[in-house]
Amino acid sequence: DAMVIQNPRYQVTQFGKPVTLSCSQTLNHNVMYWYQQKSSQAPKLLFHYYDKDFNNEADTPDNFQSRRPNTSFCFLDIRSPGLGDAAMYLCATSSPTSGQFFGPGTRLTVL
Amino acid sequence: LAKTTQPISMDSYEGQEVNITCSHNNIATNDYITWYQQFPSQGPRFIIQGYKTKVTNEVASLFIPADRKSSTLSLPRVSLSDTAVYYCLVGDRVPYSGAGSYQLTFGKGTKLSVIP
Numbered sequence: 001d002a003m004v005i006q007n008p009r010y011q012v013t014q015f016g017k018p019v020t021l022s023c024s025q026t027l028n029h030n031v032m033y034w035y036q037q038k039s040s041q042a043p044k045l046l047f048h049y050y051d052k053d054f055n056n057e058a059d060t061p062d063n064f065q066s067r068r069p070n071t072s073f074c075f076l077d078i079r080s081p082g083l084g085d086a087a088m089y090l091c092a093t094s095s096p097t098s099g100q101f102f103g104p105g106t107r108l109t110v111l
Numbered sequence: 112l113a114k115t116t117q118p119i120s121m122d123s124y125e126g127q128e129v130n131i132t133c134s135h136n137n138i139a140t141n142d143y144i145t146w147y148q149q150f151p152s153q154g155p156r157f158i159i160q161g162y163k164t165k166v167t168n169e170v171a172s173l174f175i176p177a178d179r180k181s182s183t184l185s186l187p188r189v190s191l192s193d194t195a196v197y198y199c200l201v202g203d204r205v206p207y208s209g210a211g212s213y214q215l216t217f218g219k220g221t222k223l224s225v226i227p
Contacts, residue, residue, distance in 0.1 A: 004154075033215070042198060042217035043155065090154050099145045100215075102154030 003027070004103035006091050012109045013081050021076040021106045023091030032074045033100065034066060035090040043090055049074065078108075086110045115199045115218035122224045129186045131221050133199030136180050144175060144182045145200045148193075149220070155198060159184065189225045196220040 005024045013019040025032065030051050035043035046060045049068045063085070065077040078085055088107050092100040116134040123129045135144070143162050147155035159166055161173040161182070172185040186193060198220040 042220055044217070045215050048215075088152070092154070099147070099157035099160045100155075101157065102147075105152070105154050107152070 004091055004093055004101050006089075006103035006106050008106060009104060010107050010109070012111060013078075014111050015082065016080045019078050019081055019108065021078075021089050021091075021108070023074045023076075023103055024072050025091075025093045025101075026072070027093050027095070027101060028071060029093035029095045029098075029101070030071065031094045032068060033090075033092040033094070034064075034074070034076050035092065037088045037090055037105070038086075046076070081108070081110045083110050114216070115201055117197075117199055117218055117221045119219065120222040120224065122226060123189055124226050125190055126188050129189050129193075129223060131184045131186075131197055131199075131223070132181055133184070133201075133218070134181045135199070135201045138179050138201055139203075141203050142201050143203070144173065144179075145202075146171070146173065146184045147198045147200065147217075149196045149198065155217075158197075186223075189223075191225050191227060194223060194225045196222050 003026055007022050011019060031048060033048040034046045036046055037043040045057050046064055047056045047066050052068060063079050067075045076089060086109055088105045090105045091103040094100045143160055145160040146158045148158050149155040159168055159171045159173045161175050163175050166173045174183040198217050200215060200217060202215045
């Protein structure tokens, strides 16, 4: 089945230690998104790609970076995770005629 | 950016029809209305999307009045498994490369609790 896959599902890192989360899709959608969702809050958009064009939300911290080497893969890099970055990170894709398809998320714990 | 307002929570008995209304007073001409369902520790799941009037699929209906300043998600005959948070999202359906106006902001969502 076509889907959005996120790895790992659970990630533990230490304060200040860089971490990379990955997302892949088999839907061949040209738009990919990264969201951050903290406990009991709504998902918050960090950035999105339209093909290879990167669009950063105005309030996304510089600590968060992203890469999209090809249509299928997208990565979220957190350069120096702080305790406040502990959250669920959601990857999503969309096409011109659909809503967004979300992956299962990666839950990040910062020790 | 069209801000959305939804009830924070709703309760319903099994088998009843549930209607969740979302207000989006400053919706733009190009904006679509999309609803998502989210269970704990899972990503949101697309339910339905519409631009105007009524849209129906196998799980829900979406009613949008002529002025498009609100929308109502209708879930027929809910079951316990429909207990979840429901989000209304308003925005361009497609982000145009380099277009700064494209934004997708989730509102606070409505927590639906279905009671046996």
